[in-house]
Structure formats: structure tokens, C-alpha cells
Amino acid sequence: MSKALHSAKDRITAASLLIALGIIYGDIGTSPLYVLKAIIGERPIDTVLVYGGISCVFWTITFQTTFKYIYLTLKADNRGEGGIFSLYALVRRYSKVLVIPTIIGASMLLADGIITPPISVASAVEGLANIPALAHIQTVPIVIAILSGLFFFQRYGTNKVGFAFGPMMLVWFSMLAILGIVQIVQHPTIIHALNPVYAYHFLHDYPSGFILLGAVFLATTGAEALYSDLGHCGRKNIRTTWMFVKTCLILNYMGQAAWTMQQGEGSILQGSNPFYAIMPQWFLLPGILIATSAAIIASQALISGSYTLINEAMNLNFWPRVQVRQPSETKGQIYIPSVNIMLWAGCVLIVLYFQNSASMEAAYGLAITLTMMMTTYLLSFFLWYKLKWPKMLVVFVLCIFATIEITFFVANIHKFPEGGFITIIISTVYFFIMYTVYNGRKISNRFTRFTDLGRHVQAIQELSIDDSIPKFSTHLIYLTKANLRHEVEEKIIRSIFSKRPKRADVYWFLHIDRTNEPYTLHYDVTELVEDKVIKVTIHVGFRIQPRTELYFKKIVQELIQNQELNLHMRPDGSTKYNAEPDFKFVVIEKFLSVENEFTLKEGIVLNTYFLLKKYSLSDERAFGLDKSDVEIEYVPLIYQPVANVELKRFKRI
Amino acid sequence: MDSSRQIYELQKGNRFRSATFYLTDGRIVEGVIVAYCLGEVDAGETYIVMWHIVPEEIAQNGGWDFLGFMEGDMIYHYHVDKVVFEDGTTIYNQ
Numbered sequence: 001m002s003k004a005l006h007s008a009k010d011r012i013t014a015a016s017l018l019i020a021l022g023i024i025y026g027d028i029g030t031s032p033l034y035v036l037k038a039i040i041g042e043r044p045i046d047t048v049l050v051y052g053g054i055s056c057v058f059w060t061i062t063f064q065t066t067f068k069y070i071y072l073t074l075k076a077d078n079r080g081e082g083g084i085f086s087l088y089a090l091v092r093r094y095s096k097v098l099v100i101p102t103i104i105g106a107s108m109l110l111a112d113g114i115i116t117p118p119i120s121v122a123s124a125v126e127g128l129a130n131i132p133a134l135a136h137i138q139t140v141p142i143v144i145a146i147l148s149g150l151f152f153f154q155r156y157g158t159n160k161v162g163f164a165f166g167p168m169m170l171v172w173f174s175m176l177a178i179l180g181i182v183q184i185v186q187h188p189t190i191i192h193a194l195n196p197v198y199a200y201h202f203l204h205d206y207p208s209g210f211i212l213l214g215a216v217f218l219a220t221t222g223a224e225a226l227y228s229d230l231g232h233c234g235r236k237n238i239r240t241t242w243m244f245v246k247t248c249l250i251l252n253y254m255g256q257a258a259w260t261m262q263q264g265e266g267s268i269l270q271g272s273n274p275f276y277a278i279m280p281q282w283f284l285l286p287g288i289l290i291a292t293s294a295a296i297i298a299s300q301a302l303i304s305g306s307y308t309l310i311n312e313a314m315n316l317n318f319w320p321r322v323q324v325r326q327p328s329e330t331k332g333q334i335y336i337p338s339v340n341i342m343l344w345a346g347c348v349l350i351v352l353y354f355q356n357s358a359s360m361e362a363a364y365g366l367a368i369t370l371t372m373m374m375t376t377y378l379l380s381f382f383l384w385y386k387l388k389w390p391k392m393l394v395v396f397v398l399c400i401f402a403t404i405e406i407t408f409f410v411a412n413i414h415k416f417p418e419g420g421f422i423t424i425i426i427s428t429v430y431f432f433i434m435y436t437v438y439n440g441r442k443i444s445n446r447f448t449r450f451t452d453l454g455r456h457v458q459a460i461q462e463l464s465i466d467d468s469i470p471k472f473s474t475h476l477i478y479l480t481k482a483n484l485r486h487e488v489e490e491k492i493i494r495s496i497f498s499k500r501p502k503r504a505d506v507y508w509f510l511h512i513d514r515t516n517e518p519y520t521l522h523y524d525v526t527e528l529v530e531d532k533v534i535k536v537t538i539h540v541g542f543r544i545q546p547r548t549e550l551y552f553k554k555i556v557q558e559l560i561q562n563q564e565l566n567l568h569m570r571p572d573g574s575t576k577y578n579a580e581p582d583f584k585f586v587v588i589e590k591f592l593s594v595e596n597e598f599t600l601k602e603g604i605v606l607n608t609y610f611l612l613k614k615y616s617l618s619d620e621r622a623f624g625l626d627k628s629d630v631e632i633e634y635v636p637l638i639y640q641p642v643a644n645v646e647l648k649r650f651k652r653i
Numbered sequence: 654m655d656s657s658r659q660i661y662e663l664q665k666g667n668r669f670r671s672a673t674f675y676l677t678d679g680r681i682v683e684g685v686i687v688a689y690c691l692g693e694v695d696a697g698e699t700y701i702v703m704w705h706i707v708p709e710e711i712a713q714n715g716g717w718d719f720l721g722f723m724e725g726d727m728i729y730h731y732h733v734d735k736v737v738f739e740d741g742t743t744i745y746n747q
Contacts, residue, residue: 445693446690446692446693446702447690449690450688450691451689451715455667457667490716493715640723
């Protein structure tokens with residue numbers, strides 16, 4: 001992304017603030033639907049429980065969301081982009097032990113993302129039970145229908161409805177604040193709950209208060225998603241809108257607490273949700289509709305966030321290549337069909353398994369605590385190496401957040417048997433995929449042999465003018481992984497010369513360099529032999545889906561226009577009989593050879609890697625070559641000469 | 654400096670340069686480097702992790718015989734004790 005565009009996103013206008021409201025706060029903004037209900041549950045109402053619970057919520061939001069994410073983590077923007085992969089891309093050069101924390105964090109975030117849409121939508125829809133005529137309505141089919149509709153419409157993008165997200169969330173947050181204020185006025189002493197002493201008593205004196213931290217934590221689960229959405233709105237817009245959002249959230253939480261206290265000490269909520277209980281009866285239906293809309297917007301943000309996360313994972317070599325579509329012209333808006341199906345199936349299963357939001361609360365939040373811990377770890381590298389903070393200050397910040405997050409993690413552990421195991425199982429699958437793809441590619445790359453292109457240039461020149469060999473193509477283009485201009489994979493040289501040599505007028509070696517910056521797109525050209533052997537490197541940001549064919553043709557056009565490429569033929573290789581240019585791409589794919597013997601770990605990783613590769617997007621589609629003339633060649637992954645085999649001839653008499 | 658990088662720089666160029674590899678297990682391999690596998694320096698590996706060495710007389714074939722089988726030796730850099738190039742330049746692998 002250009003600096004101009006980056007700074008444009010950081011400009012504050014009424015429109016940009018409204019957009020930020022619509023995109024960023026879906027997850028964290030819908031937490032009042034279920035947080036206080038989860039804290040109180042069916043326990044007798046008690047000052048320590050209610051005041052202490054609200055105090056914990058306030059201080060958790062202040063420390064975790066405001067200080068850690070809004071103030072600190074948003075500093076770690078990678079050319080305007082946020083999220084755990086962007087953070088990893090920023091700091092990976094400083095340590096070799098950052099891969100595993102990144103994979104753990106991303107896997108957990110993706111897994112918890114499967115619960116967020118069901119819990120938000122279910123909490124909103126369950127509000128219908130407060131309307132007497134609809135008290136016994138089955139909410140599960142409604143929740144599944146809403147979620148299925150949401151996933152179905154993903155393929156069309158959010159352009160047509162996206163403009164309404166901001167105003168809708170403005171209505172939502174205003175509603176939260178107004179409903180809260182109405183109750184606070186009736187029980188103003190609830191403001192005392194902001195005193196951290198109540199939080200202390202809650203943790204220290206209330207029976208199982210520490211365990212209830214798991215419910216308190218739900219108030220801040222959206223903070224990680226907030227960081228992932230940094231690129232959509234810019235830091236300043238997020239920081240400005242957060243002041244409004246936090247005020248509305250706290251007012252609503254306190255309003256719910258005020259209402260709860262008015263029920264009298266010792267009474268029990270009996271399944272009623274304070275969120276809906278503070279609504280006047282006449283406002284219930286519109287309130288539920290607004291809540292459902294906010295829940296849908298929150299789910300949309302989570303779904304879009306998952307697409308972005310998988311896309312980044314793919315470009316950083318953590319995820320097998322899958323099809324990515326652009327449903328609209330909006331930059332950065334993507335749709336990944338396989339992820340859509342995966343999320344839809346996951347969300348529907350979660351709804352069917354848990355049936356209601358109360359049971360989902362019991363499973364929610366365990367995985368995200370691990371993501372937050374991993375982000376803290378990566379963030380400490382950023383503060384130290386990038387912002388040059390003093391080592392002691394970094395250690396101090398690391399210790400503070402590590403303590404808070406480990407505390408939350410321990411408090412959340414009890415959720416494991418209550419359903420938390422589901423997110424842990426899902427995230428383990430994600431982890432295994434990411435670990436396998438990353439290491440499989442690494443091992444495969446380690447056995448890729450490179451050679452000096454210069455040594456073969458003369459032979460290539462001779463082949464190019466050897467009329468005794470039928471012409472294979474005018475422009476022959478190989479995709480290479482070699483970074484250096486004089487290098488190329490040895491298998492490419494073999495492909496040119498072995499069996500039927502490939503004669504061409506121009507040999508191109510095209511290298512796609514995935515950069516650590518999100519939106520880089522530029523190229524450089526080296527002519528090893530003028531108009532004959534050319535190496536092109538295209539630097540592509542990790543958020544961009546490469547369209548190699550398009551880039552390549554544009555590069556050729558530019559070279560011809562600048563008269564750097566002087567071909568004694570039609571510039572694009574077309575003929576008077578056929579206007580279509582004669583470009584031929586050769587993609588070389590590796591497969592596991594029986595000739596090799598690997599260690600047990602390498603064998604498992606490589607076999608799984610090649611299995612995943614088999615079911616993922618082919619190289620030519622992944623590189624955007626599906627419209628071109630592409631030849632796929634398969635070469636075995638061999639790294640050792642064959643051992644001598646004692647093969648004896650049996651002579652027949 | 655990473656000794657694999659030193660060897661890499663010395664063999665780089667348009668012509669094959671003959672060298673003798675003395676390995677830690679006492680073996681001696683003579684020939685030219687026709688290819689190499691790059692390491693992941695960021696992950697603490699050496700610049701080159703493996704060398705493909707073939708006898709000089711078959712170097713032009715790139716280390717493959719006429720039936721497509723690999724020839725020569727693949728040597729992990731950590732197995733290399735020292736490399737002596739044809740002009741006497743010696744690189745030790747510490």
C-alpha cells in the first residue's frame with residue numbers, strides 16, 4: 001500500500017469514523033449480549049458478585065483492550081496492516097523461534113472465530129424469549145438460518161450492504177449507552193463498581209470468583225480481532241472511535257448491573273438476560289432486531305477476518321494454496337470458498353451441539369487467551385527491536401500482560417470439559433495444517449538444488465538458434481524460486497535440455513518474491529544475454545494475490561515500449577495468422593520419490609505436505625496462470641544419488 | 654564468515670572450478686560443484702546446506718546420467734572438514 005493511501009486511511013473524518021464503527025467493533029461491541037449473564041448465571045445476586053464482576057470487566061477492558069491493544073499493539077502496524085501474521089512479518093528476522101507462537105496464535109484465533117458468529121447471533125435471537133407471545137419459540141433453526149444466509153451471501157461481497165454497517169453500529173452503541181444510563185440513574189451507586197477494590201474482593205472473597213474470570217474475559221475477546229482489522233480503518237480512526245465505544249460499553253454493563261442489583265440481594269435471575277431485561281417492554285422487538293443486526297455485522301467482521309487471516313497464512317507459506325476470489329472491486333475484499341464452507345459447517349455444528357448461547361459461553365474464550373499470549377510474545381520483539389524500547393521496560397510490559405493473560409488462561413481452563421475442547425480440537429487441526437505446510441515447504445526447499453545460470457547461458461544460446469530442433473515456443477517462461485539474478489533451479493536447466501530440448505527465442509526466468517510488506521508490487525529485470533536470457537523478479541506483498549500472467553505481459557509491454565527488448569519478430573510472438581501471443585509457461589511440480597529415505601519426522605511432514613498439496617490449488621492457478629499456455633512438469637524430490645543395487649542377470653539355459 | 658558462503662563465492666562463475674572436499678569421516682571427494690541447496694540463514698542454517706559434486710569430466714551433464722539418474726555425491730556442508738580448490742585456496746569449516 002502506498003504511503004499516501006496509508007495516511008489517507010489514518011485521516012479522521014465523520015465518514016471514516018463511521019466506517020471504523022461498522023468494521024472494527026462487531027465482536028467486542030456485541031459482548032454485552034452475554035457477559036453479565038455469564039458472570040451471574042444462576043448465582044444469588046450479591047454486591048461482591050455484581051459490583052466485583054463489573055469492576056473486573058471495566059479493568060479488563062482498560063488493561064487488555066485499551067492499554068494493550070488500542071495503545072500498544074496498534075503501534076505494530078505493518079504498512080497499515082495489523083493482525084498476528086503482519087506482526088510476525090515485522091519481527092521474524094529478529095528471532096528463529098517466532099514461527100511456532102505465530103502458528104499457535106493464528107490457529108487459536110481461527111478456531112475461536114467459529115464460536116463468535118453462533119454466540120452473537122444466538123444471544124441476539126434468544127431475546128425473543130422475552131416477548132411473551134414468542135416465549136417458547138425454537139431459536140436454533142432461526143440462528144442456523146441467519147448464519148447460513150450470511151455465509152451464502154459471502155460470494156457476493158459486502159459492497160451493497162457494507163455502507164449500512166457504520167450507521168447500524170452507531171445505532172447499536174447509542175442504544176447500549178441509553179439503556180445503560182436509564183438504569184444507572186435508578187441505581188447511581190453502581191458507579192462505585194469502577195473502584196478496583198471491588199475487583200479484588202470479587203477475586204479474593206467471592207467463592208469461585210477466580211473461575212468466573214473466564215466469563216469476565218468474554219468482554220475483551222474481540223480485542224484480537226480489532227487488531228486484525230487495523231488495515232481497514234487506520235490507527236487514528238480506531239483510537240478515536242474506541243473512546244466512544246468504550247464509554248457505551250461500560251455504560252451498558254453498569255446499567256445491566258444496576259438493574260440486577262435492583263432485583264434485590266439473594267434473588268436469582270432464573271435464566272433472564274440482564275441485557276434484555278433493561279429494555280422497556282415496548283422496545284423489545286426493535287431492540288432484538290437491532291441486536292440481531294449488530295450480531296450479523298459482528299459475524300461478518302469475523303468471517304472477513306478469517307478470510308484475511310487464511311490469505312496471509314497462504315502468502316507466508318503457512319497454509320496450502322486455496323482458491324481466493326475477489327467478490328467486488330473493493331481493494332482487500334476477498335472471498336475464499338473453502339474457508340467459507342469450513343466456517344459455515346463449523347458454526348452450524350457449534351449451534352447444533354450447544355443449542356443455546358449460555359452453553360456456548362462455557363466454551364468461548366479459552367483459545368483466544370492463547371492467541372493473546374502469543375501476540376504479547378511477538379509484540380515484545382516489536383517493542384524491543386523496532387521501537388527500541390529499553391530492555392527492562394519491554395520485560396516489564398511483557399511480565400504485566402503475561403501475568404494477566406496467564407491468569408485468564410488458568411481461569412478459562414475449566415471451560416475445556418464444558419465445550420472448550422471443541423475449539424482446542426479445531427485449533428489443533430489448524431495448527432497441524434500450518435505446521436505441516438510451513439515445515440514441508442521448508443524441507444522441500446532445502447532439497448531444491450540451485451545452479452549458476454551463467455554456466456548454461458552459452459548452451460541456451462546455441463539451443464535457441466539450432467534449427468534442427470523444433471521450436472517449442474517464442475517466449476518460454478519458467479517460474480523460479482531463486483532470489484539471486486545469476487541463479488536458477490537445477491531442475492529448470494534439466495527441463496530445458498533433457499529429453500526433448502525446449503527451443504525458444506527468449507528464455508525468461510520469473511521469480512515471485514513475497515515481501516514482508518502487505519501491498520508491495522514492483523519488479524526488476526536483468527538481461528543475462530540481451531534479448532535472449534532474461535531474469536525478472538516481481539516483488540509482491542503478502543496480502544496480494546499474484547496474477548503472474550498479467551504482470552508478465554505488462555512487463556514485456558513496458559520493455560518493448562522502452563526499447564529495452566528489441567525482438568526481431570512480432571514483439572509478442574504472434575504471427576500474421578494468429579494474433580494471440582506465443583507465451584509458454586512451464587511450472588515444475590515436485591513429488592515425493594521412493595529413492596529418498598527421510599527421518600520419521602521429516603517423512604510424516606513431507607507425506608502430509610504432499611497429500612495436502614494434492615488437494616489444494618494447483619501451482620498454475622495459484623500463480624494466476626490458469627488462462628495461459630502452461631506446461632506442468634513433474635520432477636521427483638531427490639536429494640541423494642541412487643545407491644548401488646546388486647541386480648544380477650539370470651541366464652536362461 | 655560462514656564457510657559455506659566462502660566456498661559458494663569461490664565456485665561462483667561461468668566455469669566449473671575443480672575442488673577437493675575433505676570430509677569429517679575421512680572421505681575425500683574430488684570434482685566440481687554443479688549445484689547446491691540453499692539453507693535458511695534466518696533459521697540459523699548455513700548459507701549452503703548441501704553440495705552436489707561430480708567428477709569434472711561429466712560436469713557438463715549437470716550431474717545426471719543419460720537415463721536421468723543422479724551422479725556424483727551430495728554432501729551436507731556440516732560433513733565438510735575443508736575444501737581445497739585447484740589453485741590451492743583452502744577453506745576450513747569451523
